[in-house]
Amino acid sequence: xxxxxxxxxxxxxxxxxxxxxxxxxxxxxxxxxxxxxxxxxxxxxxxxxxxxxxxxxxxxxxxxxxxxxxxxxxxxxxxxxxxxxxxxxxxxxxxxxxxxxxxxxxxxxxxxx
Amino acid sequence: xxxxxxxxxxxxxxxxxxxxxxxxxxxxxxxxxxxxxxxxxxxxxxxxxxxxxxxxxxxxxxxxxxxxxxxxxxxxxxxxxxxxxxxxxxxxxxxxxxxxxxxxxxxxxxxxxxxxxxx
Numbered sequence: 001x002x003x004x005x006x007x008x009x010x011x012x013x014x015x016x017x018x019x020x021x022x023x024x025x026x027x028x029x030x031x032x033x034x035x036x037x038x039x040x041x042x043x044x045x046x047x048x049x050x051x052x053x054x055x056x057x058x059x060x061x062x063x064x065x066x067x068x069x070x071x072x073x074x075x076x077x078x079x080x081x082x083x084x085x086x087x088x089x090x091x092x093x094x095x096x097x098x099x100x101x102x103x104x105x106x107x108x109x110x111x112x113x
Numbered sequence: 114x115x116x117x118x119x120x121x122x123x124x125x126x127x128x129x130x131x132x133x134x135x136x137x138x139x140x141x142x143x144x145x146x147x148x149x150x151x152x153x154x155x156x157x158x159x160x161x162x163x164x165x166x167x168x169x170x171x172x173x174x175x176x177x178x179x180x181x182x183x184x185x186x187x188x189x190x191x192x193x194x195x196x197x198x199x200x201x202x203x204x205x206x207x208x209x210x211x212x213x214x215x216x217x218x219x220x221x222x223x224x225x226x227x228x229x230x231x232x
Contacts (some may be wrong), residue, residue, distance in 0.1 A: 019179030034220065034221075036223075041225070042207075043119075043204050043223055043224050043225045043226050044156070044204070044206075044221070046220055046222060056188065089155065093219055100158060100161065100169070100220070101146070101158070101221060102158070103148075103156035104156055104159075104214050105155035
């Protein structure tokens with residue numbers, strides 16, 4: 001059972017435009033959500049996170065939006081840059097247990113110069 | 114060290130051999146995680162450590178997989194009698210710890226991974 005889903009395996013965006021990466025989850029116990037960026041041959045790098053008590057968190061060009069009622073979050077990158085080309089993983093963890101983090105399958109973003 | 118390190122970076126082995134993968138977490142991080150990423154797939158959780166204890170081993174694919182952690186630092190993931198389906202990138206991550214508050218405690222920082230190829 002895939003509790004964190006990224007339904008778009010890939011996305012192409014023109015440089016300077018907005019990139020929107022989407023993520024859906026099914027576990028209502030998730031209370032902390034993260035986005036990771038992964039370049040080839042490297043480990044994932046933490047990008048931005050959001051707590052379930054918020055609906056928006058912004059860090060420079062990156063903004064994460066959380067819609068708890070829809071169990072949906074999205075990552076916006078504005079403006080997109082060629083260096084943003086990478087695989088983006090959505091992840092979620094819950095308050096109970098040991099805060100195991102569940103990852104989505106990733107979306108490969110290509111920013112075209 | 115400044116970040117999570119893993120060794121070896123690449124490992125090629127023959128089917129049936131045992132392999133050991135090492136992870137050095139960020140100093141002071143009490144939590145340590147192992148993941149696996151097969152080609153074209155997402156991150157698959159294997160096991161985590163709280164200190165030197167592994168409360169949940171249910172993510173390990175089979176009894177050929179085992180892991181240990183010593184000194185609340187280095188961890189070793191061992192795969193016995195490797196099979197071709199074990200070929201993957203094995204990623205280690207660490208975090209400051211656990212807690213119901215201080216969400217940054219749960220933010221995991223990843224190493225570069227070990228690429229394992231079983232022939």
